[in-house]
Amino acid sequence: MNELINKVTKLLNDKTIDAFIGYGQGSTDRVRAIFARTVEQASKLIYTPACTFNLSGYLLKHEVKHLGKLGILANVAALRSIMQLASEFQIKDGEVYILFVNDDASLTEFSDFQSIEAFLEKANIDITPDEKARIEKIEAMSVSERWEFWNKEFEKCIKCYACRAACPMCYCHRCTTDVNQPQWIPVASHERGNLDYHLMRAMHLAGRCINCGECANACPMDIPLNLLTYQLIDPIKTGFGATAGMKADAVYALSTFKPDDKENFII
Amino acid sequence: MSRIGVFVCHCGENISATVNCEKVAQISKELKGVEFSTDYKYMCSDPGQTMLKEAIKEHKLDGVVVAACSPRMHEPTFRKACSEAGLNPYLCEMSNIREHCSWVHPKDDLTTEKAEDLVRVMVEKVKKNKALNSIKVPVTKTALVIGGGVAGIQAALDIANCGHKVVMVEKQPSIGGHMSQLSETFPTLDCSQCILTPRMVEIAQHPNITLYTYAEVEKVDGFIGNFKITVRKKSKSLDEHLCTGCGLCTTKCPQKKIPNEFERGLGFRPAIYVPFPQAVPNKPVIDRENCTYYIKGKCKVCEIVCPTKAIRFDQEDELVEIEAGAIVLATGFDVLKSDFFPEYGYGKYKDVIDGLQFERLASASGPTMGEIRRPSDGQIPKKIVFVACAGSRDPAKGIEYCSKICCMYTAKHAMLYKHKVHDGTPYVFYMDIRAGGKMYEEFVRRAIVEDETQYIRGRVSTIYEKNGKLIVKGADTLMGAEPVEIEADMVVLATAGVANHGAEALAQTVHVSYDAYKFFAEAHPKLKPVETNTAGIFLAGACQAPKDIPESVAAASGAAVKVAALFSNDELTREPLIAVVNRQAPPVFSSCVGCFLCQSVCPYQAIEREEIKNRNGEVIKTLAKVNEGLCQGCGTCVALCRTKAIDIHGYSNQQVYTEVMALLND
Ligand SMILES: Cc1cc2nc3c(=O)[nH]c(=O)nc-3n(C[C@H](O)[C@H](O)[C@H](O)COP(=O)(O)OP(=O)(O)OC[C@H]3O[C@@H](n4cnc5c(N)ncnc54)[C@H](O)[C@@H]3O)c2cc1C
Ligand code: SF4
Numbered sequence: 001m002n003e004l005i006n007k008v009t010k011l012l013n014d015k016t017i018d019a020f021i022g023y024g025q026g027s028t029d030r031v032r033a034i035f036a037r038t039v040e041q042a043s044k045l046i047y048t049p050a051c052t053f054n055l056s057g058y059l060l061k062h063e064v065k066h067l068g069k070l071g072i073l074a075n076v077a078a079l080r081s082i083m084q085l086a087s088e089f090q091i092k093d094g095e096v097y098i099l100f101v102n103d104d105a106s107l108t109e110f111s112d113f114q115s116i117e118a119f120l121e122k123a124n125i126d127i128t129p130d131e132k133a134r135i136e137k138i139e140a141m142s143v144s145e146r147w148e149f150w151n152k153e154f155e156k157c158i159k160c161y162a163c164r165a166a167c168p169m170c171y172c173h174r175c176t177t178d179v180n181q182p183q184w185i186p187v188a189s190h191e192r193g194n195l196d197y198h199l200m201r202a203m204h205l206a207g208r209c210i211n212c213g214e215c216a217n218a219c220p221m222d223i224p225l226n227l228l229t230y231q232l233i234d235p236i237k238t239g240f241g242a243t244a245g246m247k248a249d250a251v252y253a254l255s256t257f258k259p260d261d262k263e264n265f266i267i
Numbered sequence: 268m269s270r271i272g273v274f275v276c277h278c279g280e281n282i283s284a285t286v287n288c289e290k291v292a293q294i295s296k297e298l299k300g301v302e303f304s305t306d307y308k309y310m311c312s313d314p315g316q317t318m319l320k321e322a323i324k325e326h327k328l329d330g331v332v333v334a335a336c337s338p339r340m341h342e343p344t345f346r347k348a349c350s351e352a353g354l355n356p357y358l359c360e361m362s363n364i365r366e367h368c369s370w371v372h373p374k375d376d377l378t379t380e381k382a383e384d385l386v387r388v389m390v391e392k393v394k395k396n397k398a399l400n401s402i403k404v405p406v407t408k409t410a411l412v413i414g415g416g417v418a419g420i421q422a423a424l425d426i427a428n429c430g431h432k433v434v435m436v437e438k439q440p441s442i443g444g445h446m447s448q449l450s451e452t453f454p455t456l457d458c459s460q461c462i463l464t465p466r467m468v469e470i471a472q473h474p475n476i477t478l479y480t481y482a483e484v485e486k487v488d489g490f491i492g493n494f495k496i497t498v499r500k501k502s503k504s505l506d507e508h509l510c511t512g513c514g515l516c517t518t519k520c521p522q523k524k525i526p527n528e529f530e531r532g533l534g535f536r537p538a539i540y541v542p543f544p545q546a547v548p549n550k551p552v553i554d555r556e557n558c559t560y561y562i563k564g565k566c567k568v569c570e571i572v573c574p575t576k577a578i579r580f581d582q583e584d585e586l587v588e589i590e591a592g593a594i595v596l597a598t599g600f601d602v603l604k605s606d607f608f609p610e611y612g613y614g615k616y617k618d619v620i621d622g623l624q625f626e627r628l629a630s631a632s633g634p635t636m637g638e639i640r641r642p643s644d645g646q647i648p649k650k651i652v653f654v655a656c657a658g659s660r661d662p663a664k665g666i667e668y669c670s671k672i673c674c675m676y677t678a679k680h681a682m683l684y685k686h687k688v689h690d691g692t693p694y695v696f697y698m699d700i701r702a703g704g705k706m707y708e709e710f711v712r713r714a715i716v717e718d719e720t721q722y723i724r725g726r727v728s729t730i731y732e733k734n735g736k737l738i739v740k741g742a743d744t745l746m747g748a749e750p751v752e753i754e755a756d757m758v759v760l761a762t763a764g765v766a767n768h769g770a771e772a773l774a775q776t777v778h779v780s781y782d783a784y785k786f787f788a789e790a791h792p793k794l795k796p797v798e799t800n801t802a803g804i805f806l807a808g809a810c811q812a813p814k815d816i817p818e819s820v821a822a823a824s825g826a827a828v829k830v831a832a833l834f835s836n837d838e839l840t841r842e843p844l845i846a847v848v849n850r851q852a853p854p855v856f857s858s859c860v861g862c863f864l865c866q867s868v869c870p871y872q873a874i875e876r877e878e879i880k881n882r883n884g885e886v887i888k889t890l891a892k893v894n895e896g897l898c899q900g901c902g903t904c905v906a907l908c909r910t911k912a913i914d915i916h917g918y919s920n921q922q923v924y925t926e927v928m929a930l931l932n933d
């Protein structure tokens with residue numbers, strides 16, 4: 001922890017960065033994100049086992065971007081988000097100063113995207129066994145059971161859009177949900193509209209979701225909506241050989257055509 | 268409030284036989300925003316159009332729906348009529364109540380109801396239509412012709428003779444292509460070189476044509492009317508201005524045993540060489556891979572003997588930038604070599620040759636001075652077997668198509684053989700004889716009747732060597748599949764015509780599509796045979812599929828006319844039905860977030876990046892922008908854009924959504 005604080009202090013002092021996105025103690029016993037712009041604020045940085053959430057979502061937020069040059073404490077999910085965002089031209093190489101805490105509490109700083117790619121090749125990027133088991137359960141359902149399962153889940157949605165705000169890939173200034181000419185997604189949260197929203201969300205994250213789970217964490221209604229996007233990870237990997245958030249210059253699997261692409265999903 | 272006019276057409280009886288057109292017109296009049304509606308027997312006829320124009324003026328219509336046939340047929344007609352009546356043509360839409368309704372349903376109330384629905388949907392759409400203006404793009408009146416075979420030559424000359432500039436890029440040291448290798452040509456048996464070389468010379472001398480040989484296209488950017496092409500001129504190790512083409516160097520080069528490509532390996536050439544005597548340009552190139560100097564660092568004999576000191580050992584490749592308004596692809600085809608066939612000895616029998624090799628043997632300028640002598644020992648073969656469909660029409664070999672030219676040139680070969688070896692017997696194994704074409708069937712008959720060629724219907728299963736003879740085993744399927752065995756002195760395989768080596772890579776460089784066999788794909792097999800799916804790029808000759816000379820030349824002239832038509836105006840007018848990425852006032856500029864997924868998905872490379880700068884010139888945003896010249900309005904980007912920043916003029920999300928809602932909210 002001290003090493004982290006010292007490092008960030010130094011980075012702020014020598015003006016390498018203007019602000020650092022890290023973890024800090026929340027008002028309750030929860031951990032929250034803090035944006036350290038001064039040495040004094042940097043001294044409040046913490047790194048505990050509770051510091052697991054993906055901070056990268058803040059990188060593109062208008063308010064944060066305007067703080068100047070940013071540094072961030074990234075975990076594996078955040079590194080993958082950064083790679084995915086890079087492949088979508090949202091972050092340039094060298095634009096963000098990236099620190100990572102190793103298992104032995106030492107710090108790694110990633111000087112460029114290439115080193116992140118090399119690191120991710122060896123990192124564990126799988127979904128958790130628990131998530132896996134839940135997906136298997138869903139996939140074992142018949143089509144109508146699955147339909148019912150999701151409809152039941154989505155019925156609970158209050159359209160607060162917390163999931164959208166938490167997702168690092170949801171960076172559009174104007175989300176489809178906000179478009180009203182035409183009104184693609186009904187504003188009110190009724191069954192039909194909720195379903196529209198969640199299907200649209202899943203489609204927009206197909207092949208882009210880096211399985212950080214922030215969407216489900218953010219959901220006040222405990223909808224396991226991360227499972228829907230996770231379910232798309234495998235088909236895209238087996239169908240097109242692509243995994244999101246692994247390479248900064250990846251081309252989106254669903255926007256490219258190769259003559260040898262499988263077409264077995266066409267029914 | 269809209270003032271829309273609805274015009275329901277009977278199309279003679281085509282529509283009115285199953286749809287109650289009067290009723291459709293009546294019901295439509297009740298729709299909100301419809302000011303006028305009528306029905307008529309033939310809306311597309313002169314009186315029909317006049318009726319439409321007058322109604323626009325009289326009722327001050329601000330939108331028109333013509334309920335008739337498919338917009339593919341008459342949309343231009345009605346849009347033009349609207350425009351003549353002072354209404355923006357893009358405020359006119361068609362409701363397809365013929366193909367989508369009357370033709371596919373029986374006479375029934377429901378059919379009429381469906382027609383009403385289709386009209387209602389279009390009325391709602393037209394309310395959302397915006398006046399659009401056609402797009403003007405400047406045209407660079409220079410054509411790039413890639414490939415200098417007979418097709419490329421024909422296209423280049425036709426375009427140049429229309430007064431336009433042409434740049435021809437040929438990969439080999441000389442133009443001429445396969446035709447320059449042929450001896451005589453079917454169906455007239457005139458000498459191939461004699462009819463081709465005057466055209467080759469014309470290319471070299473034409474004031475409007477710039478010829479780059481030993482060159483390849485490396486990059487193509489831009490779009491119809493405005494292509495930017497980078498051509499790599501490979502180094503010939505020669506100053507072409509100084510070289511007089513005397514050929515002294517080629518006689519003195521110590522490397523004399525390099526297999527001659529032009530003779531298809533049946534002869535040799537030196538390292539500094541001119542591919543054939545009538546080559547255009549008639550100037551040598553040094554084949555660096557086989558030149559003693561480039562291999563060992565010593566020699567330079569050619570430099571010493573050259574009277575004009577034209578040899579340049581240190582010459583480098585040159586990159587030339589070309590601006591062109593149109594591109595003609597004429598890169599031709601290739602034929603399989605005998606080594607493709609395990610059953611015919613994998614190319615290990617010297618006297619099993621392919622058709623092109625036979626052409627060289629029969630050619631007066633060839634390695635045997637036109638005498639038919641077999642490669643192994645120079646003997647004149649007394650029994651010769653021609654195998655048609657070698658590889659073609661053979662799914663097991665991955666070539667399911669008919670190569671089309673082989674039946675004819677095999678008949679020609681048999682004839683040429685008989686004309687040269689009077690006591691010889693030519694045999695032809697064939698599957699079917701395909702001789703469709705002017706004087707083609709007569710030609711084959713001549714080979715059979717006058718020149719006594721033995722045609723055997725059946726496939727050759729194996730060929731092997733025995734005591735200096737080639738044993739050809741097959742079956743005669745017209746004799747109840749009776750086995751046939753011929754002891755031949757020589758075998759000629761009419762090997763399948765295939766796409767040129769590198770065709771796929773070239774297609775990707777030039778951005779045109781190709782078929783499963785890697786031949787370039789035409790935009791429509793019947794109605795757009797010389798166009799590609801990429802506007803401004805055309806096809807000529809055998810790069811599209813195996814073709815004979817008459818067909819290649821005809822296609823080339825067709826492509827040339829398309830180019831000339833394109834060049835007939837200084838500006839190109841395009842339909843404005845293209846995608847646009849929205850723009851808004853600062854500081855937002857656009858709802859596009861610059862993820863550029865649209866860029867990778869666009870099949871026409873129409874998405875560009877636009878940098879938005881602040882007053883100090885710093886880039887604050889990079890946004891997608893649609894190139895109006897390249898966009899074909901396919902809509903793929905629209906489907907992919909998550910933030911709905913892209914839309915298509917004429918088929919906007921709003922318009923399509925409205926149509927769907929109009930149907931649902933019935
Ligand atoms: C054995 C045989 C006998 C035949 N006999 C007859 C006959 O008697 N009568 C008849 O009508 N037809 C005959 N044909 C068919 C005839 O050869 C073709 O119709 C004709 O050659 C097609 O012309 P082309 O210009 O389309 O292609 P090609 O002749 O193949 O010319 C293509 C040209 O493009 C060049 N090129 C290729 N790739 C590139 C590149 N990437 N960049 C630049 N240049 C490139 C090549 O070097 C070549 O010069 C015969 C064919 C064969 C194989
Ligand atoms: S969809 Fe959920 S899990 Fe996937 S990247 Fe977004 S927040 Fe993370």
Ligand code: SF4
Nearest residue numbers: 520558559566567569
């Ligand atoms: S350098 Fe020698 S080998 Fe090379 S082309 Fe000249 S004469 Fe031939």
Ligand code: SF4
Nearest residue numbers: 859860862863865908
């Ligand atoms: S897909 Fe949409 S948001 Fe992304 S760059 Fe293209 S226009 Fe912009």
